[in-house]
Amino acid sequence: MTLDAALPALSSLLGDRLCRSKSELDHHGQSESHFPPTPPEAVAYPETTEEVAALVKICANHGVPVIGWGAGTSLEGHALAVQGGIVVDFARMDRIIAVNAEDMDVRVQPGITREALNEALRATGLFFPVDPGANASIGGMASTRASGTTAVRYGTMRDNVMGLEVVLADGRVIRTGTRARKSSSGYDLTGLFVGAEGTLGLITELTLKLRGQPSAISAAVCAFGEMDRAVAAVIETIQSGVPMARIEFVDAATARAVNAYSGADFPEKPHLLVEFHGSEIGVGEDAEIFRAIAEDNGAEGFEWARQTEDRTRLWKMRHEAYRAILASRPGARAIVTDVCVPISALAQAVSETQADIEASPVEAPILGHVGDGNFHAILLIDPDDTAEVHAAETLSARMAQRALRLGGTVTGEHGIGMGKLGYMAAEHGEGWQVMGSIKAALDPGNIMNPGKLVPPNNGAVG
Incomplete structure (x- = not known):
């Protein structure tokens, strides 16, 4: 079956909120991932749950794939219409x-x-x-x-x-x-x-x-001469029970990229960026404990950000790190890794990843939410250079395999989509087949975002 057979009913339901213009299709065929553009056949803009339900019934009757769409920033191709169909954009359901x-x-x-x-x-x-x-x-x-x-x-x-x-x-x-x-x-x-x-x-x-909303907030940034000392400070801080609100890590390459992109002046060294939430007394005590731990591990150049505007500036630079890294190599695409390991294995995971990167021709700055063992390497590639693509895929695979070996997961927060399908059996064993069985039971026609997350055609038709 095809979308054409469903179009009269969909058009009657949505009117001009069913779009098939090239610009709409192209926009909804893009993502932040390294996957090629994959435009859907149509884009729907529902405004109510009732419209979503009616749309899905029509698509189910005609075997048309249905793919949800939010902000479109997925890094593993989650929202791409790889088997055609209709993208459901929830921009008008924002109340x-x-x-x-x-x-x-x-x-x-x-x-x-x-x-x-x-x-x-x-x-x-x-x-x-x-x-x-x-x-x-x-x-x-x-x-x-x-x-x-x-x-x-x-x-x-x-x-x-x-x-x-x-x-x-x-x-x-x-x-x-x-x-x-x-x-x-x-x-x-x-x-x-x-x-x-x-x-x-x-x-x-x-x-x-x-x-x-916490009554007091304080943030800080500090540099380390070596990456492993920064990671050691993270582990010791978490194990000491200090209630961190944020504890983020960037390596020297990321600091360099952020300086160029945001006009910052971080030393080109590994950094920790931290934040504390609570009462004035509690925040002060937590900050001093962290400072002592960090200095014991060689931290230098502590800068505290107690004013709202200073904290906003600090975290804006951290949140823009991905853009900064992309801008450091104009025209490059990124394969973004996303492993998470037990906190006790973090130092080994980061150290071995850094060694792999140094032995590779691929530029790959490291950053992450290391307070919960989750970190990323941003693998910068020329998508037309097969040697770079292969090297990046090898790096990514080694990171995933290492995470599993250390008792972790291949994705701490980005999800599976299409990009991590190849690791699901290794991480979940027979559990992955159980996921496929649940999918087949709830979606026997395999219309809901097909080609993602579960084993291909696991018990489903279509």
Whole structure:
């Protein structure tokens, strides 16, 4: 079956919110990944859950693939229409439905971005803490089980999504979870859909935990002469129980790129960027403990950022590190690795990765959310240079294999999409086939974001 057979019903449902112009298709065929452009056959802009359900029913009847779309920044090709079909762009479903300040939770539509949500929450004294850096949509963050710089204190999307509204592959609408803070009632369906990357259904509403805005915040940056000393400071800090809000690492190459891109003046050495949340007294005590640990490991050039504008400038530079690294080699594309290991294995993982990079022809700055053992190497390649592409793929594979050997995972926060499919059997064993069986049960026609996450055609038709 083809989209053409479904077009009359889809056009009647959505009118001019069903787009097939070249510019729309091209825009929704791009991603931040190294995968080639893959335009869909159409783009839909629903405004209600009812429209999403009706759209999915039409597509199910005609065997048309359905791919959810948030901000479009996926790094593993999650939102590309690799088997054709229709991209469902949630940009018009971006409302805050209800803020329950006393219970510290909020109901939102999937298209709202984290920055827009926190701006709207500012007057309540609450905030949503998950910060992946990019101004991602909340629905997309849930679909990839995103985390980011604050996960070391506040957890990932898995820890902060209380409930969902989901449109299944047959058009049924279900609700998972409640606003209660705990439950022992049945399967954890919320957890099933958080991280499913749109392969089981489309998220149309989310209930999120909120946190109180801290009364005091302090941030700092410090340099180290050697990468392993910086990593040692991270491990010792975490093991000491200091409640870090953020503890980020950048290597010398990243510091150099950030200086050129943002006009900063970091020494071209490995750095830790840290932040503390709490009371004035608590923040001060935590900061002094960290400083002592860092200095014992050779830290130098401590700079504290206690004013809001100074902290904003510091974290803006960290969040722009990916762009800075890309700009350091104009015209290059990036293969972004994303391994996560137990904190005790972090030093070994980073050291062995650095040795691999030094022996490779590929430029690959390292940075990451090392407070929870998650780090990235940004592999810069000329996509037309087969030798560079092969070298980068080898580096990426060695990082993934190392992470598994050390008891970790091939992706701490970016997800699987298409890019990490080759590692799923090694990480999950028979569990990957179980994922495929769940997919086949909920989506027997294999219309929900096909070609991603699960074994190809595992029990599904089409």
